[in-house]
Amino acid sequence: MRQDNSSGKAYHEATKHSYLSVQLDPNYIDASTQPIAFKVYPKFYRRVKLNLNNKIHSFIWLTSAVTLEKVYNNVPYKLRVNPSAGALYPTEVYVQIRGVPDIVDGIYHVEVENNCLTLIYELIDDGLESYIIPNKSISGFIFFISSVYYRSSWKYKNRSIRYCLLDSGHHLGAIAASAYLHERDIQLIFDFDKLALNTALGFENKEFITACAVSGEAQDQKVRQLRLQVPFVCGTDYFEANQFIEDSYQTTACQTSQKQQLKQPQFDFEPDKFYQTVWNRRSIRRFRKESILQEQYLYVLQKLEQSIPTENFEEVEIYSVVHRVDGMLPGLYKGANLIKAGNFSEQTGYLCINQAIARDCGVIFFFVCEYTSYQTAMQIAGFLGQRIYLVSNYVGIQCSGIGAFYDNETQQFLETDKDVLYAMAIGI
Structure with a gap:
């Protein structure tokens, strides 16, 4: 039967797991063939070394910083503030900086491995605002998240379209966390002409923009589009195209989100403790089957209900399956309501x-959604996942994201016909 690939739902359907599909394709890989996980421009590009004693530099650095280096199965990994499926890190970050003292107005690549900004395009009267917020000029920062999708599709094949979008949401969450610590508001923007921006950035088919986050002052001033195409550097040492991923991105990039009023979340984290949480966040690999406190669970739920700073929105519903919470009956919950014990x-x-x-x-959370924009829905799921990571770690419990599940059977268990986007496990 031919798939109707005109919507995000069709692509989501095409990447579903089942017991049979996993048995037929166990997806063994050769770790020695993994593409590189860091994008680096040639050495002759101008760079700004990030000084962590400078508040502006620190704000940028903490959006993407490497926080731990380890070796697993003889493979070295550099773990970062943002989690990633399989620690493959397909996301890259670019930031347009305008009107910031001591920094040349331009478009920069955040060079994570070397802790610096690489100037890839110097601005005059042009800029990236014209692609996302026409007739406005931003004095401050516009962060752009991109996906170098082959880093993920190398392992996860077609289903990596999900992981690229979830990882983009995680990275937006990392930007939001750094903004909180540096007392800055941000606005996430999902609906803009991503395809035109990809062309301006020279991405070919090897990389694509997924979302952006604005932190700065908007002024009524028309900014013209980039006068030149930005020079492109491939983010992997070799590349294998995946037509399914490229088609799914192209189609879903044009879908528009639901609308809501922009509202900043109101958190009351203790800054030093939250900074350490951001720095020490990890994905747990094994739980000890111990109970967590009811107040820990309720604290996580409370923070999940805080607003997401965006006008582009999809309503992601969260089910929780309580296994081990002191004082709570095990079972399936939606919010505070027990659906089945x-x-x-x-x-x-x-x-x-x-x-x-x-x-x-x-507890394990399942995120479900009936969306109009697949890209927005998946990224919001990833953004909320990053929030669970940080809040659970903040209250002393552990967390791990789970992107692999039997889709249809999980829907049946949750008694929903909405798509299951993501799962998050917390505990001790």
Whole structure:
């Protein structure tokens, strides 16, 4: 039967897991063939070394910083403030800076590995505002998230379109966390002409823009489009095209989101403690099957309900399956409402492709959505996932994102016909 690929739902449907699909394609890979995870421009490009004693530099640095280096199965990994499926890190960050003292107005690439800004385009009277907010000029910062999708599709094949978008949402969450610590408001923007911007940035088919975050003052001033195409450097040492991913991105890039009023979240984190949380955030690999406190669980739920700073929005509903929370009846919940009681730990472990973390955690969250914009919905799911990571770690419990599950069976368990976008496990 031919797929109707005119909507995000069709592409989501085409990347569903089932017990049979996983058995037929266990997806073994050769780790020695992994493409590089850092994009670096040639050495003759002008660079600004980020000085962490400078508040502006610190704000930029903490959006993407490497926080730990480790070796796993003889493969070195540099872990960052933003989680990523399989630690493959397909996201890159570019930032337009305008009107900031001691920094040349321009478009910069955030060179994560070397902790610096690389100037890739110097501005005159042109800029990226014209692609996202016409007739406005931003004095401050516009962060752009892109996906170098082959870093993810190398392992996850077609389903990596999901991981690229979830990872983009995680990275937006990391920008939001740095903005909070540096007392800056941000606005996430998902609806803009991404295809035109990809062309202006010279991305060919190897990289694509997913979203942006604005932090600055908007002025009524028309900014013309870039006078020149930005020079392009491939973000991997070799590249293999995936037509499914390229088609799914092209189609869903044009979908428009629902609308809401822009509202900043109101958090009351203790700054030093939250900074350490951002710095030390990790994905847990194993839970000890111990109960978490009810106040810890409720604190996470409360922070999840805080607003997302965007006018482009998709309503992501969150179900929670309580396994081990002191004072709470095990079962499936939506918000504070118990839908069905029972010990479902074995079942959720099975649904998440027999991953022990989904069985042994204290609570597992499932994100579902009926969307108009697939890209926005998936990125908001990733943004909320990053919020769960930070809030759970802040209150002393652990967390792990789960992108692999049997889609249809999970829908049946949750008793919903909406698409399941993501799962998050918390516990001890």
